[in-house]
Amino acid sequence: MLLEVKDLQKQFNGHQVLDGVDLQIHQGEVLVIIGPSGSGKTTLLRNLNFLEHADSGTMHFADQTIDLGKPSKQQVQWVRRHTAMVFQNYNLFKNKTAQQNIAEGLIYGHGVDAKTANQKAAQALKNLGLYDRRHYFPTQLSGGQQQRIGIARATVLKPEVVLFDEPTSALDPELVGTVLKDMQRLAENGQTMVVVTHQMWFARNVASRVAFFADGQIQEIGKPADIFDHPQKQRTKQFLNALADNY
Amino acid sequence: MNSQKILSVIWRGFPNTLTLLIWSFIFATILGLALTWLDLRKNRFARGIATVYLNLVRGTPPLLMLLMAYYGLPVLLKAIGIDIDHWTRMTFGVLGLTLGWSGYLSEAFRSAYLSVDRGQIEAARSVGMPDRTTFWQIIIPQAAMIALPNIENLVVGLVKATSLVYVIGLYDLYNQASNLSNQTAGLHQLQIFVLLALTYWLLVLVIEALFRLIRRRYRQMI
Ligand SMILES: Nc1ncnc2c1ncn2[C@@H]1O[C@H](COP(=O)(O)OP(=O)(O)OP(=O)(O)O)[C@@H](O)[C@H]1O
Ligand SMILES: [Mg+2]
Numbered sequence: 398m399l400l401e402v403k404d405l406q407k408q409f410n411g412h413q414v415l416d417g418v419d420l421q422i423h424q425g426e427v428l429v430i431i432g433p434s435g436s437g438k439t440t441l442l443r444n445l446n447f448l449e450h451a452d453s454g455t456m457h458f459a460d461q462t463i464d465l466g467k468p469s470k471q472q473v474q475w476v477r478r479h480t481a482m483v484f485q486n487y488n489l490f491k492n493k494t495a496q497q498n499i500a501e502g503l504i505y506g507h508g509v510d511a512k513t514a515n516q517k518a519a520q521a522l523k524n525l526g527l528y529d530r531r532h533y534f535p536t537q538l539s540g541g542q543q544q545r546i547g548i549a550r551a552t553v554l555k556p557e558v559v560l561f562d563e564p565t566s567a568l569d570p571e572l573v574g575t576v577l578k579d580m581q582r583l584a585e586n587g588q589t590m591v592v593v594t595h596q597m598w599f600a601r602n603v604a605s606r607v608a609f610f611a612d613g614q615i616q617e618i619g620k621p622a623d624i625f626d627h628p629q630k631q632r633t634k635q636f637l638n639a640l641a642d643n644y
Numbered sequence: 645m646n647s648q649k650i651l652s653v654i655w656r657g658f659p660n661t662l663t664l665l666i667w668s669f670i671f672a673t674i675l676g677l678a679l680t681w682l683d684l685r686k687n688r689f690a691r692g693i694a695t696v697y698l699n700l701v702r703g704t705p706p707l708l709m710l711l712m713a714y715y716g717l718p719v720l721l722k723a724i725g726i727d728i729d730h731w732t733r734m735t736f737g738v739l740g741l742t743l744g745w746s747g748y749l750s751e752a753f754r755s756a757y758l759s760v761d762r763g764q765i766e767a768a769r770s771v772g773m774p775d776r777t778t779f780w781q782i783i784i785p786q787a788a789m790i791a792l793p794n795i796e797n798l799v800v801g802l803v804k805a806t807s808l809v810y811v812i813g814l815y816d817l818y819n820q821a822s823n824l825s826n827q828t829a830g831l832h833q834l835q836i837f838v839l840l841a842l843t844y845w846l847l848v849l850v851i852e853a854l855f856r857l858i859r860r861r862y863r864q865m866i
Contacts, residue, residue, distance in 0.1 A: 446769075446770055448766050448769060448770065474772065474774070477769060477770060477772045478772040481770060482766075482767075484763060484766070484770075487764055488761075488763040488764060488766065490767065490768070490781075490782055491761075491764065491786060492782065492785040492786050492862075492864055496754075501768075501771065501773065501781065502773065503772025504776065505771075505772075505777045505781065506772025506773045509773060533864075534864040534865055534866070536864055537864055550771065551770075551771070554772070556769060636767070
């Protein structure tokens with residue numbers, strides 16, 4: 398097992414959003430998290446790399462054990478250097494070009510020298526077919542291009558885990574496919590990924606496991622076929638039925 | 645009296661106006677940044693100092709700040725044994741304008757800093773960037789871009805405010821014009837003031853062009 402959190406608790410103003418979450422992430426798997434809007438999926442991801450700080454809980458990650466209630470500065474930095482995140486709104490650095498966006502994390506987060514970092518960034522852009530846009534700023538790129546660069550910015554760091562928070566939900570429908578393809582390719586290359594998404598096609602076809610999250614906890618977790626075709630809990634059935642009605 | 649002659653007299657004040665403008669802007673920027681820094685501290689006392697200063701400045705007319713710098717400051721400093729009587733009028737002029745514009749600039753800096761998208765900071769953290777690097781690489785450049793239009797307005801305001809230094813006896817563009825008008829018993833008053841207005845207008849045009857250059861250079865970033 399690569400990463401495990403136990404009894405993760407987080408509340409906002411007395412509202413218990415994460416109510417003792419237990420989660421295991423295996424090496425090389427694609428774990429897709431689905432669940433109702435506002436249930437706390439984003440919050441869960443953000444607690445894994447300390448963009449949000451948990452009230453309590455434990456994390457085992459590689460050989461480290463971290464008290465999520467009071468992690469040390471070093472632990473926070475360590476986890477952030479071994480994970481990466483892809484955001485719903487891309488969050489590319491607005492004052493940096495496409496290539497700089499990919500290179501900066503290597504340079505300032507991982508101590509790679511600027512020349513090597515820029516070579517890697519350029520290579521990543523070539524792989525995406527976006528090399529001719531390397532000097533473009535985010536505002537000059539389409540949403541789909543921005544998100545693909547956002548994914549490259551995360552994966553160029555060779556993180557143990559990449560956290561995706563609804564990476565396609567801000568995109569126009571015709572751009573969703575290109576981003577999902579990038580993610581599928583990553584999965585095939587063995588990248589460990591945790592993906593919050595409403596893209597059921599992705600959950601069914603690319604996920605190693607699907608977790609249904611609701612009411613502050615993982616309600617059910619298993620192989621995609623099991624979750625989608627034979628959900629065990631009433632809560633999961635309700636959610637899946639509601640989805641089916643909507644699509 | 646012909647326009648050329650009038651202009652040649654008015655423009656004798658130009659070096660003073662420009663000196664006031666440039667130095668006040670430089671010092672006000674430095675002091676303004678310091679105030680913003682204080683204002684954004686968690687420390688209550690630090691924030692308190694900034695708040696009091698900003699409120700005082702907000703409620704005081706620039707003319708009064710010049711007078712207080714010129715007449716008040718020497719008295720105040722003499723009380724603690726520092727003698728600044730020999731300082732030039734120009735120094736006091738710069739000081740007086742700096743008092744006000746440091747406050748105004750500080751507010752522009754502060755609101756720009758606070759309106760940098762949180763997501764930018766989170767993205768930097770998520771790639772392992774240390775907070776200090778995030779500050780210099782991401783926050784400051786973006787805040788500068790956001791603050792730019794406000795800074796431009798404040799500089800244009802500062803140009804106009806330099807004309808107030810007549811109250812401490814400094815001969816800038818305005819004071820030259822006003823003096824000339826008095827000397828000629830108001831005979832050419834309208835002509836003089838129209839030429840003075842054109843002069844200020846030209847100066848502002850140049851400043852706006854400068855800012856436009858900066859904006860164009862960094863246009864794509866925001
Ligand atoms: N910083 C915050 N302060 C206060 N409440 C918050 C904060 N962040 C999230 N919440 C609350 O926590 C709950 C869970 O939010 P979260 O964004 O994690 O849900 P989500 O499952 O990601 O929803 P969606 O599918 O709509 O993205 C919501 O009720 C939200 O209002
Ligand atoms: Mg969310």
